[in-house]
Amino acid sequence: MRRLMIVALLGLLCAGCTALPAEERAFAVALGVSREAGEWTAHARIPNYQKAGEYQTVQGTGDTLEAALAALDASAPMQLHLGQLRLLILGGTLGGQAPISDALTIMQQRQDLRQEACLAVTDVPMEALMEALRPAAGTRLSKSLDVMLATRVEEGTVLTAMLSEILRMGERQSPVLVRMYMDGDQAAISGAWLVDAGGIVREALSAQETQLLSLLLGQLRSGTLTLPEGVIRLTDAQVQTELSTPTLQSAAVRMVLRVNGAAISREVISASLARACLTLLNRLSVMGCDALGLGRQAIAHADSMEHWHELNWPKRLREMDWSVSVGVE
């Protein structure tokens, strides 16, 4: 009996101390944060609990992000919960103004924030984008977004930009965020936004450029790859990126591809891909975007953070001398 009491009391400690049952919470599927003329606005896409399969947008504004989020909480019909969040969208003007880490640090203070949510950037009005977020398949927006993101990642037209990964990159890698835009009256996901060493969102990449970046990151291993000369079918891709030591001034990318039944000759594929990759890498470097995470290799040459800052990695990255070799089998 006594043992049973102990176990029961321990069970009480293990149980959640939540004040509200799940059905009395508004689970946000997408959260948009934007800043216009010094005013912050936060939008959340939540299920419409009166009409099954439909969604509604709630919003809050304030002088600070914290105030906007508090206003958002107040405007939700039930207690807002971010435990089912699929997309965290930053408004375009916000992205170009301040380091994304500032907004993320504030967001991170919410214990319910889902860490697997995907970080996206848009340059279209947030309210319109939120309203356009509707289930494309089935009745659940969360499932629809999951499927859409997984499909785009598999195609290589979107890179995985999970919040937990981005927050853990530190100074060693620059995140590449998902690009969201409007395609007619539908919200679309394709391409990427680049972030510089200072955490500022800079330029957008097209779907084709994102595919190349995905290939360089080793995320795209098979599938269809679009080149200026035509389309090739990849069956396997091995990519190795090596930073020269000890100078840290040049980096070499070695790529070995297996291509299935291409109409283009292997020499043309090799030359075209090397050229496209080199152009992209130089563009990333000039912008100070370490999307490949070369900083992870570079930091091994610093014995302390003091030494690491002395190395001035962002400057070295901007002056990086890239070489790309592509072998096609």
Added chain:
Amino acid sequence: MMHRMQVDSPEERRRARLQAESMAAESLVRLLCIVSVLRTALTRLLPLAGSAFWWVTLLCLLPGVLVYLLLAGAMSLTGAPTLTEMLRRCLGAAGSWMGAILLPLLLLADGAASFTALITLFTEGIGTRGTQLTLAILTGAVLCFCLNREGLPRAVHLLRWLLLAAALMWGASCLGAIRMDGLQPVLGGGQEEIIDAVRAGWSLGWPLALLLINEKPESRRPVQSLVGIAGAVLIVLLLVCLTNPHELLTGVHGLPDGLMLPVQYSSNGIRMLGYCLLMLTFFLAIGASAQLAGDFACRGRAVCWPAFGALLLLTASQALHPHRLWALLGQIERWLLLPLSIVALACLMIAMGRRLRK
């Protein structure tokens, strides 16, 4: 395994029972050691040492291991089966009183730190409704049911696989996020930060001495427990370092942030599991501190009120402002190993002197 052996005679049955109880008692001490070392490492050393945190923690464990070896050496020379018996044989009645005062004080300091960590985790970390004091009273009240000289070690011994399974699930969830550059830069923030971290944590290995308070089961060598604890601690430290870069580790401010960091970026399910694991282990460690402090204070007599008295003291400590209490405990924790080192050296010298005279 002794407790699974076929036992026939009453004598064998008694011996098997004693061995099982000894193993349960050791489980309690091992849990207390692991919780204490990891708590100090995550809350005191991590913000200072950053990526060097894993090896700085191991370095800080060395003085504790040394004291453990000195005490074990003195026990071996005197032939005493337990730490308190060795103190009595080496220092006489003074040693007996020392064990009854010094060890409870150390355990109370450690228990107060664990209690503060648990309550702050509730109030500032998870955001449970309730004030620091009401949550402390609630925790203390629940602990009252668990304090028992035999029952608490048995509960820990029974729960060890559950705790291990939860820890393994957390570990498995970390595997996908491992980045080898998490160990870089090797010196973290630099030499000064490392020295500060070592100063803050050199005493963190003091609970290792508690491994000597129980008679060891015949099947277990003394070094086995030491290696087991160091191994468990090392795995956790490496996983924290490999999944979080230095920039993030040193950005940890406040007590609950350090404790929650290992699960901060995990999925909601794993985060919840991690919080439960933290709560349960801290809860048991506080109980262990109060129970052992009470046991030492009553010098082996079968009275239970000293353990409840220790628990009352620990609960009452939460009436203080949590940040001031945590800062005060930080200053105390730095010196926990010093009295034990002096006692260990004195006992070893006395034991060696006696051996030489013979």
